[in-house]
Amino acid sequence: MALAAPAAHARAEATYRPQANRLGLWLFFLSETFLFSAMISARFVTSGTDTPEHLNQPLALGITIVLLLSSISAYLSENAIAHDDRAGFIRYTRITIFLGLVFTAGVVLEWQEALADFPAGTIYGSAFFALIGLHAFHVVTGIMALGVVLNLGGKGHYGSEDYWPVEGTVKYWHLVDLMWVVIYPSLYLF
């Protein structure tokens, strides 16, 4: 689009783009928040604050910490590319992806136990699998997006002047963490 446009439009694109991108991303987050709110309220409406006894609390705390750590490394990778530290960017993004995979593995492990203790046919199980499943879907898409920016960053894209894709992806990763902040107590602690 922009390439073929006359000069006036090129000017318009340059001034508007970053701001539009950022606003669009935050609107998307707002929308996502409503999706998660719908699912979390479904959990409280159907099963109150009940939690079964067989929950693997240490594992849940563990993956919570892992996700928190991945948020830090994501923060550090954005910070690195913003200061043209490409090596740091690649290192921290790799760590983030690794921690994301560890989190996913933790979820898989947890589901195997959970399937035996409270299958999906129980009301807590319904909420548990739906909510964690929704979150895990976001984790997996986040890992894919991180993989794309890692690949492109490694090929020399992005720099302190233009790192919007990194910023957007990292913000998305923080959103995943943000939702877990609410989901974790909703399912395990309350």
Add this chain to the structure above:
Amino acid sequence: MDTDEQLERPVPSSTQQEKVRLGLIVAAALAVLTLIEYVIAVGIDDPLIWLLPFVIAKFALILEYFMHFSAVLGKGDH
């Protein structure tokens, strides 16, 4: 994007190291809050009311320091 932030803040201070330190401090705070949450949940029956402040605090910390939420409000209109 960086230039925008510099326009907003009078002092061009945020060097990489300072931002790293800020991020680590926030992360440490989040970790501590999470652990307190866990301890409360293990110790108290029906801890909903006690946990809510922690959830809100963690939510706000991530939103502000990791996702720079206030930046989007500050640059809302043009």
Add this chain to the structure above:
Amino acid sequence: MNRDWLKVGIIWAVLTALGEVAVVTWRMFPEGYTREYEVVDEAYILLMVLAVPVFMFMITMLTYSVIKFGSREQPTEDGPPMHGSNRVIVAWLVITSALTVGILINPGFVGLSDIRGEESSDMVIEVEGQRWSWKVTYDNGIVTTDELIVPVHTRIRFDITATDVLHSFWVPAFGTKIDAVPGRTTELYITTERTGTGEEDLNLRVQCAELCGLGHARMAMPVSVVGEAEFDAWVDEWLAAESAAAEEG
């Protein structure tokens, strides 16, 4: 300009008067059999009475503007630049808000408390909906699936539930309905006031009002409101027949 307003005022007054007469004399609702039905009917008429002036005002303004100011040809000049004064807007907001508050009080809250009535009853009837029939259980143990018989001048509580999917317990001539929800028991109170049978009045029927699949439209059974003596006779007859059947079996 003043002449326009005068004409609009006269047309509006005439139309409103005609509309009010029509609304009050032509009772849209057919006859009902319960106290609750009368509450609904009254609330309906009151809303109609309040709606007519608003409706007629808009219609008058619309048709008057089109007829007086309209043209088939492209206009060669612009209209007066009226942006809408704050006075007009505030007046409009005040009037519409006042009307809204008015209908909230009556029929809103008044109707809400009237239609609920007291939470006491002379008789409890359990109703169970399943695809695609109704099962009625009286408090003396009688079970029917082909008709609902209730005595007149009685306050009745229906305890309603469903076994498979959502249904809705609606007797159109009783003026109220409530859903039958699997896993829940919902309550509906009515006070019967007139006798009648489902053969005479097709609105005396239990009709499922919540889409429940293939047989939804025909998930209906006739209702009879009978005199108390007649009702007692029916109960005795039914109980006698049952004990006879028990002896035989």
Add this chain to the structure above:
Amino acid sequence: MRALIRAVSGGAGGYVIAAFVTSLITGGSVSDGVPVTFGYIFALLGWLHGIGVWNAWAREWFGLPPKPDNAKGWTRYFTFSTDHKVIGSQYLVTFLVVFLVGGLMAMVIRLELAGTGEGFIDADTYNKVMSMHGILMVAVAVAAVLGSFGNYLVPLMIGADDMAFPRINALSFWLIPPVAISLLSAPLLGSFEAGWTAYPPLSVVAAGDGQLLFNMGVITFGLSSILGGLNIITTVATMRAPGMTWGRLPIFVWATFSASLLSLVITQFFAASLVLIHLDRVAGTTFFGAAGGGDALLYEHMFWFYSHPAVYIMVLPGFGVALEVITHFSRKPLFAYKAVVGAFLTIVGLSSLVWAHHMFTSGMAAYLHAPFMVLTEAISVPTGVIFLSAVGTMWRGKLWMQTPMLLAGGWVFNFLIGGITGLFLADVATDVQLHDSYFVVAHFHYTIIGGSIFGLLAAVFFWFPKITGRMYNETMGKIFAVWVSVALALVFIPMFWVGVNGMNRRVNDYQQDLETANNFISWMALLLGLSFVLFAVNLVWSALRGPKAPDNPWGASTLEWQVSSPPPEHNFPLLPEVVGHPYDYGVPDAQHAVVGGSAKSED
């Protein structure tokens, strides 16, 4: 066309392969829940890949140069084009076709209801047709004005060269055809009988997997709505031409902006509720099954939390079109512009707080009745402001009674009936009797046809010269406008009466004493349906053979009329500069904008 063929084969191939592989893994039949689910997901991905998402977009993600499809002429309507005018036209044509298909289904419904008993079709077919009519028309009402005219006109009206996210815009359109295909093929997979509301447990226990395609199709449609809403909000917020302040936005832009705010956030609730139904059907969860401790009312709350505000997603753009048309054809400034904008935003805020008025008879807790009645009736105050603006603008204006203006007048009349009859359903005392009766059917048809479809029809005629570059036939247009309004009243006014007389909705049979009335309604419905033949003939013939349209046939002031018909590829040769209000008719020396690059400083 190549892109379309690739997309179709990608979609079909994706479905077959994924469904087959999944059925091998699960060891079940290809038409089981899980294979159908994965089949659909991969069909969607295959479709999007084929239409050009990969070439125009995804290649960038892997560091490859994108290969946009630079088709010219009419074939670009079948590609992943990022031009908002192409996308707007794609939306418009698609939804007009869907609208006519949905209308045909209404004819089938009325044929069955012309007499009592099972006449024309059996109960199962009736339920399928009724469900299909419902969901197709809801989709049309949600997206026809917002998707087509919103996309086409918002950038033009605010003086931008395109939407903020052109590729997301194209994506949100190309998600629609798979939705249409999956909805239309849902009955093939077995029964599809839960209506567009899909209330569980019926939608969970119903045999056959039509419900699965319905769920996924509607979720995809929701995604398209969300992305569209996000795009319009961002565009209006960040792409306005210099001088186009919020207070100078044309009212149609405000209307689409408000509707987009709603569609952005609340659509997620419908998506979530359908995901839960899907999980109940496929994954064995028990959100709505009473046996496992679930609760059917949860669905009703989630569903109406979307579906009531959705009514405002449908009618707000209609409000915008009607006011836009009325102000231009009255040659007067829009009456109470600021109050109308305030009313739009109040409606956005209030509409998500009124959902439970659909549930007065659902068995929910009794203490919820009063607050929801209050909130519901409160919404009539901001809606009243819209009517004030409409008649205030017409008052003492120079009304030019062309087809768009006739339809805008019809909008005022019909939406007025819809609004007033809404009070009877917001009031608990009358709602307990009227709920789920034909009174409701008549009410919401008046609301949606009056508020949204009349807006759509007015918009089609008003902007037809701009979009096609040709004039429609005025005589045919006027006959259609009068015909459709009269036929509408003849169909739906009697429906209020049969509802009050005890006829419940969504039935293929009814009591004997209402046969005459229903027979009359059916004949009138046929009359209403026939009016759209005239509509279609007028549009198709005029688009192909109509006389060339001037740039500004209506003498309208807003920006889209200041460029050629149809607009050039990048809308404005130079960024326009907005110097005044959009509707300052009759104000001496007023000017809305400077277009075409003639140098003039802002004063």
